[in-house]
Amino acid sequence: MVTPVDDNDTAAAAAVGAVSSNAAAAAAAVAVEATSCARAAVATAATATITAGAATVASDAVVPAAVSNEDATDDSTNNKVCRFLITNLQGGRGYAKNDFRIDLLQSKHGLYDIAETVFDIMDKEKLTNDMIYSHLWDMTFNKKVYKNGWRRQTMPDSGEWTQPASETDIDEGEPRLFSGLNTPLEKGQKGKFGGESASFEYVLESITDMSAAQKDKTYPHVSKVANQISTKVEDDWLTPSQKSQCIKLQEMWGKFYSGNNSWKRAKRSPDRAFTRAKPSAPQWGDELQIMGLLINADCKFKKCWTNIMQYAFVDRTESACSMRWYQLKKEDYRLKWYGKGKSAAEKISLAKRLAKSTMKVQLERKPKRERHPYANADEAVLREYAERDLAYENGY
Incomplete structure (x- = not known):
């Protein structure tokens, strides 16, 4: 017996078949896409691995190894x-x-x-x-x-x-x-x-x-x-060679100050001219500390001049130092700080140490005739200086 076929049933069956076919196709597509993603992930990982390796190689090639200070001093040229x-x-x-x-x-x-x-x-x-x-x-x-x-x-x-x-x-x-x-x-x-x-x-x-x-x-x-300078007011802190050099320098400075080796402004000069003049002595500086230490150690000027000061103060005369010595003795506000807290022997020793340092500086200096104040100035600068100086004096 043949079972009759209904058109509606046929259509439904065809629809079910189509849906099943579409589902299978979709599943196949998903599978293909998943496979492609997996392959891409593998390729990306491989690429990253290669890149990291290349970066490591490049890094090792460019960046030098750190060198410690100890290693740096091993070089004989640096030791x-x-x-x-x-x-x-x-x-x-x-x-x-x-x-x-x-x-x-x-x-x-x-x-x-x-x-x-x-x-x-x-x-x-x-x-x-x-x-x-x-x-x-x-x-x-x-x-x-x-x-x-x-x-x-x-x-x-x-x-x-x-x-x-x-x-x-x-x-x-x-x-x-x-x-x-x-x-x-x-x-x-x-x-x-x-x-x-x-x-x-x-x-x-x-x-x-x-x-x-x-x-x-x-x-x-x-x-x-160790400090080898004695605590006596003697010239034992000098070598014979240093003594002779200091004596020669004293003579040179004496001639320098007695000659017209400096300049001064000419009085009532319309062109603000300078004329040759005798140099002025420099201001008192480190000499005062040496004097103050010796004064506070109850030392006498003549002995200090003979054994210490004349060799350290080669650009000073004995009379100038004598005047400043006795003037300093009256300046209690200044004098009390020199060698404060030290014994007399320590003050003398320190004064000789400072005198030795001052003497070494003096031995490197020589008296030099001063150049004209405007020797290196051009005309414009010279006029500016002259106008400024004239205005300053007129203000008084």
Whole structure:
């Protein structure tokens, strides 16, 4: 028996078949897309791996390995020890009893390390309570002046500064490394440190290769230098050669001051002219401290002049020093501070140390005839100076 077929049933069956066919097609499409995504993910991972490897290779090729300070000093060309002699060290509480030697490494240290080490010395010697950054200070080396305190760190220990370092700045961020100075280090180069917290002088005594014994030291390395100057008012602090040089300089300065080696403004001159004149003596400076120490030690002028002052004050006459000596004895407000808290022997010893330092400076100076004040000025500048000076005098 044949079952009759209804048209509606046929249509329904066809619809079901179509839906099933579409579902199968959709499933196949999803499967294909999933496969494609998987392949893309694998390709991406492979590409990332290759890129990372390439980046690693590139990084290893471009960035050098870090070199420690210890490794840097293994090079024989860098194993140089610079020895500086620190003299006339003075803090807020007076002068140090000794001088000091500071050993530094040429490849790692700089001028700032000298100052920092000296402040550590002053702290141990109880010469000051100030820190290196408490006040402004200047540091001269080989006739070039460096200045500290004119720029600040944005935050403590940040390593960032309010402004870039100039040619004269010196601080923790710009220590003026020995290896970076414009002039190479040489034995005998000198410098000074001056500020409200401290003052001292220093000289480069030697530059030597690091020995086996020196490799075990920690740098900066500090050692004391015993004070060999006696406490007697004698000329035992001088060598015969220094004595003869000072005597010759005295004669040269005497002739200089007695001749027309300077200039002065001509009186009632319409063209503001200058005429030759005798030089004036310089103002009293460090000489007063040496005099004050000797006065407070109850020393006599004549003996002090014969054994100390005439060699330190080669550009002064005995009569001028005598007048200033007895005038200083009346200036109690000034005199009481010289050598305060020291014994008479310590005052004499300190006076001789300062005299020796002053004498060394004097031996490097020679009297020189002064040039005309406007020798290097052009006509416009000369007229400006003349008008200014004339207006100033007319105001009085």
